[in-house]
Amino acid sequence: MAARRNVAGSKRERLTQAAVDLAHRQGFRKTTLAEIASESGVPLGNVYYYFKTRDDVGEAILSCREDQAAQQQLQFDQLPEPRARLAAFIDSTVANAAMVSQYGCPMGSLSAEMMKEGGHLAELSRSLFATPLAWMEAQFRAMGCKDDAGDLALQLLASLQGAMLLTHSFHEPSILQREGARLIGWLEAI
Amino acid sequence: MAARRNVAGSKRERLTQAAVDLAHRQGFRKTTLAEIASESGVPLGNVYYYFKTRDDVGEAILSCREDQAAQQQLQFDQLPEPRARLAAFIDSTVANAAMVSQYGCPMGSLSAEMMKEGGHLAELSRSLFATPLAWMEAQFRAMGCKDDAGDLALQLLASLQGAMLLTHSFHEPSILQREGARLIGWLEAI
DNA sequence: GTCTATACGGCGATAGAC
């Protein structure tokens, strides 16, 4: 039951969620612990009960985004056809075009930033795209593309990530929409 | 003659170059004015003679990267065939795979970071990809792709940017090499 | 134009009462 959740868990969740949102909107580096605390309705000093250091917050952000991606894949896996699963992935990406044009891809921009953060966070962020890429490859293999499933997955993920980067840079949702439509056509021709 | 360059110009150039390098390696936000000064062999206080504020350094970085891209296009424009120009662009991108795997795309990572910087710098960074994209579109049009030159340019730039983002994230130069090889083949089939 | 010294503010982190 929801009522069974203790207060500590709820507060940690709120802090994490605020950190994830703020990191997406203005970047992790730019986001202060005071902002995260304020957005969560938690006093600044109390943050350190849940996170020993600022880097710990970064870890929580990364693992939250990984969980989100994994959960999304479980959704798509309920579709019977692998091609339909990939199409659903593309569609759901395009559906966020407005958000992407404002703040960039939640995973792509996080990866780029954490890689420059260096140290522990850079290492952790290197696994951000591993699961999604493997999932895509599995779908292509299930479609019968035995030999080039890896290449196709790379091509699809790179196209989407690049389109999202340009969508953000130009602040134009239509860029992602155009590339998404093209990729849907490309997928059906395979 | 090189000797004619005055000291002031030389110092500003050194500061700008150090800022550009450091921003690429560790991000603009993470780079301090003290680091830029130190790397240039200039005392910290003297930085403010050349740049009024830290944001001014950001502007100089952006305009330096734009100049580099424009200069590269001039190089490629000396090739007689538009298809060869685009191939040269792809090749020169792939040639930097090692650097990209370590620090990301000089323009892509800068754009992503500056967009989150907000304010003036975010606005300025929105023009980073405008010239390259228009240049690519012109090449495709010269190749006879009258109707879909814009789409093809977008497709090419997005594929490269996405491939570089993943190359950086996975720390694997081979990703960019694979996508580059595929794009060369794709280009020749158009 | 160049450089030193320093003011100022903000952020991460801690101490310690409750």
Next chain:
DNA sequence: GTCTATCGCCGTATAGAC
């Protein structure tokens, strides 16, 4: 577990001598 108060550091920016 929760919260207030505060420390210490670091980064931007300025003052002012040379």
